[in-house]
Amino acid sequence: MKKNNTLLLLFLLVSSCVFSQQEKLLSGTVVVKDGNPKGIHVLNIVNEKEATTDATGNFSILGKTDDVLVISSPSVEMRRKEIEKTDYESGKVTIETLASVTELDEVEIVKFDAVSLGILSKPAKEYTPAERRVYSANSTAVDALLNLISGRTKQLKANVKVEQKEFLLEKLDGLFEEAYYEQNLGISKERIKGFHYYLVENPKFANALNAKDKTLATFLMVELAREYNGLANDKK
Numbered sequence: 001m002k003k004n005n006t007l008l009l010l011f012l013l014v015s016s017c018v019f020s021q022q023e024k025l026l027s028g029t030v031v032v033k034d035g036n037p038k039g040i041h042v043l044n045i046v047n048e049k050e051a052t053t054d055a056t057g058n059f060s061i062l063g064k065t066d067d068v069l070v071i072s073s074p075s076v077e078m079r080r081k082e083i084e085k086t087d088y089e090s091g092k093v094t095i096e097t098l099a100s101v102t103e104l105d106e107v108e109i110v111k112f113d114a115v116s117l118g119i120l121s122k123p124a125k126e127y128t129p130a131e132r133r134v135y136s137a138n139s140t141a142v143d144a145l146l147n148l149i150s151g152r153t154k155q156l157k158a159n160v161k162v163e164q165k166e167f168l169l170e171k172l173d174g175l176f177e178e179a180y181y182e183q184n185l186g187i188s189k190e191r192i193k194g195f196h197y198y199l200v201e202n203p204k205f206a207n208a209l210n211a212k213d214k215t216l217a218t219f220l221m222v223e224l225a226r227e228y229n230g231l232a233n234d235k236k
Contacts, residue, residue, distance in 0.1 A: 023047065023062045026083070028069070028093040030057040032076050035099025040073040041193065042095075045165070064088060070166055071095055072193075078170050080163070168200040171209050175217075185225035198228050 030037050030053050037057025046067040051059040065088045069081045079097045087093045181187040208216040
């Protein structure tokens, strides 16, 4: 009985620590190898707070442990950074990226996999970073129970959905010229990024983008642009 009470107390303490954590203002730095760190867009996908880097790559943004920061700019490669406990405690976050480079000519690469070699009957499941964290959190019965009670499993599964949206945003970036948004959809340059987030929330558009069906995606964008512009007008 005493042992059970001790375990219960441990679970309650873990839960308390997780749920009591509050957002705080974090100081961040984007480091761009061989590039300019100024004017890079930083978004906390969990709380939807935004920031822009200064001339030295510094920024400030609200966040907490397990939140996910995404950086994007035409001049750098997109990166994601999950705020870790050490980042939260120190109040400092560093995100490293590379300057965008000119796309090389297509090179044919021949790949051999376990299926073609007869090692496996079907391809092994490939896990994304966020999916691997969920798998690790449930690797043993004890870990699964602790993470379930603390709420970490729920947060990790939420991060998988966030990651899926990030992949969609990356596919969408550069798919259409800025002039198309302004001239055909009535969306100004400064509102394009917000429209992208609105698009990937739509299941039909997400499916079209994953299927690389640009025709269907373009068709859906027209109606979604009307809705998005209507929301903006309602706020005025």
